[in-house]
Amino acid sequence: MSSDAQVGARPPAGRTFFGHPRALSTLFLTEMWERFSFYGMRAILVLYLTATVADGGLGIGESTANAVYGTYNAMVYLMALPGGWVADRLLGARRSVLWGGVVIAAGHYVMAVPTGWSVFAGMALIVLGTGLLKPNISTMVGDLYERDSPRRDAGFSIFYMGINLGAFIAPLVTGFLGEKINWHLGFGAAAVGMTFGVAQYVLGRRNLGDAGARPADPLLGADRRRALTRAGAVTAVLLVVLLGLLLTGWFTVNTVVNLLTAVTVLVTVGYFARILTDREISGTERRRMKAYVWLFVFAAAFWLIYDQAGSVLNIFAADRTDRDVAGFTFPASWLQSVNPILIIIGAPLAAWLWLRLGHRVSTPTKFAVGLVLNGLSFVLMAAAAQAAVGGDLVSPWWLVAVYAIQVAGELSLSPVGLSATTKLAPVKYASQMLGLWFLATAVGDAIGGQVARLAQNWSQSAYFLTFGLASVLLGVAAVMFTRQIRGLMAGIH
Template identity: 55%
Template sequence: MAQDAVNGEDGAPAAGAPASEDKGFFGHPRGLATLFGTEMWERFSFYGMRGLLTLFLATPKDQGGMGLDSATALAVYSVYNSLIYMLSMPGGWIADRLWGARKAVLIGGVVITAGHFVLAIPATQSFYLGLILIAIGTGLLKPNVSSIVGALYAKHDLRRDGGFTIFYMAINIGSFFAPLVIGTVGQKVSWHLGFSLAGVGMCLGLLQYVLGARHLGGAGRYASRPAEPDERRRVLRLAGLWAAIAVVAFGIDGLLGTFSIHQVVNVLAVLGVALPVYYFTRMRLDKDLTPLDRTRIGAYIWFFIAAAVFWMIYDQTGSTLNLFATNQTNLSVFGWHFPSSWFQSVNPLLIIILAPLFAWMWESLAKRDRDPSTPNKFATGLLLIGISFGVMALASLAADGGKLVSPLWLCSVYLIQTVGELCLSPVGLSVTTKLAPAKFVSQMLGLWFLAVATGDAVAGWTTQLTKVMSQNAYFYSQGALAVVCAIAFYLAAGRIRALMGDVN
């Protein structure tokens, strides 16, 4: 079958140069350059807008913002972030069963572009429509562009982790420049002009993708397991039914005057737990899977839980920490004042500096058979993210009484989080493609991003605790949770490695 010729069970691309011989992009497949540029501009648009989102929502109306209270602004941010990654699961299904990853990425990019330009319209109703469009488009693009990256390499190619780390650099180059450009324009000139610049960035990403598609060979060209017509109709009916139920339920709530964004947060928190349980159960019961496939999925559940805890804390950089930067941090250096959104560039700058070192380190250690196991890398990432919130608790104490703390506090937190991120995130993308059964590659990548959705959905609930507990207690409690999870992961590393089989 045509789709079987695209990606075999080893994950290698069937068209173009063999993965082991294609070294046209710094020793990696030439197609990686195309995906590098596409992802860089998409992340420029995404992080530029996201860096403004909480600040825009919490800014008073007479200053051009939405005028929401801090708790509601944090809730909207969490709902948006959670929806983006939750929609990665249907986005992965659409690629696997209907369009193929290549087409899903293209259409997703077009929808994202439309969403950003809708945000540029200064109207409340259109603003929320823009957020929904971006969420839908990102759900199509995000898991599938990563799936194409994985298809460029043979499953046991030693360059694989390094390739994903290079790809991860594209994310951070885009997200480094985004706050400096979009954040500055949004905070200093016009919020909506900043949002429109995000749309321009996505247009450039689409251009890169279309012009460089010829270097991707057969990777992602076809659906890996096309759905039969009856299945397509059944899924469409089911999706329409659930969408109608949601519209009717929230519509009635709105007519009664009892609707609140916090209700959406609660629904998403439940979905954030229920959806991964459903997907993991459904995949493990699939009759086409081998016993080894089921065992590997069992191992992946551990990684999913660890990633959800990690992202629950990490993604608060754009919400809780963004407001801390705006309201409790000294934004003047030697008399020069800078926008608070610029702090969003610290993490990607550190990634740009450190990612090549980590890529070299993983490959060097692998060649000498001394590469740390993936469970130990994950445990280290969890430990570091927990420590970072311990530092945030100290920063909160330093800001007690209305004092403005040194920018070095947040910079220190971002440094710790960055090292943790490099231990967990690119490695997580890589291990997802290695553990995924051949028929579920895109959907497993959707599950990886669903872990972010679960973390963000739970964060949408936990951020409401800031109304009933002190800020430093809030940071301490979440940091302690991550440290406890890290210890549990270290202790279970041997069992997880056994479940992984021959995958490291």
């Protein structure tokens, strides 16, 4: 989230990576291994939490496990805001990525320790590390190119292939180790993956040139001391709250999950209130931000359903699908690899489609398509759940079809939303808007984790049908209000 000051920092001349700066290979591999560790751990997290103690798990109820999973995802995206600030004002993107990778690896190693507390301590470290790494490594990719370079978009496309390559491979490795041998061995594999990422990042630092080497807007002198004092005060308050929960006996998994969910929503509301009441932004910018509020709500509703792939749908894969192939029962978490491989296949097709359609399909309409497709995926899941009533195992192709529909919805909404975020941003908040876009995922995941609690108490078919139809109806509503939203966007398509 660096400002424009560092955009276009030139890496050293020399060998190239698919015709791009050699530094792109360093960042590509770092992100690939980071996503390997993230999605590898995420693929088995809920399965480990819900597995019985006799099977090496924690024996947590499904409702609580789903809420933990959703809150964990929310915190990862919420921490992108302070992570971007630390890079911009204190460390610079390059050191932020390095320290983020080290902390992430430490978190996974902690989770590999076979004790009950290690999973939560490890997740806390991973959240902090990902907040430092995730937003700032993307900034460094942008720093490799001039802002108007025709290779810039192509460079990001290659970089994002690394994301999905890591996400595709990870569940195949950690899922087999975790489900077939030992859960903590699966977490250990994620740790090794992140260690590879850090090692090659350090070895490849000579390729990076000046990219991310310095803070974009560094705090100096008294301003730096004041900021560090405030950060220390916030940390102290958090420790006091934690101590209070411990002393009163309220320090439980459910209490922490509920508290973090509330924090995520309140931070988001406060962020929007700050921007919309800022007298320094113009009337046109304020109107565009009001349009963005609607897009933000649509995106949060999308992620609320979409990211249940690793929780509710993952449990369905473990308990209700026939995974026997020639006498081998493949791990349920392997189905988590379906999503990234479909994105790798579908992303170029989606880019071609939107290019052909041009401005004939507006941004709100694309969001509506994403919501409708996302809802239809849950309607299909309702049919799968109904087929599994009575204990029958259903074909895993049900889930493959569900993920295919969801990926089509994601490609309609996610890249479009990222583009809209940059176009609708007030000039004053341009460098912060990527963090705000991440907040949509954080809010959706946090609320989605709470919603997913219902999956244990409702019949599965009723659960999927209710929220599937709700998403479809929200998509229809988005279509109905497209003209009003486009009016607020003031000329932005």
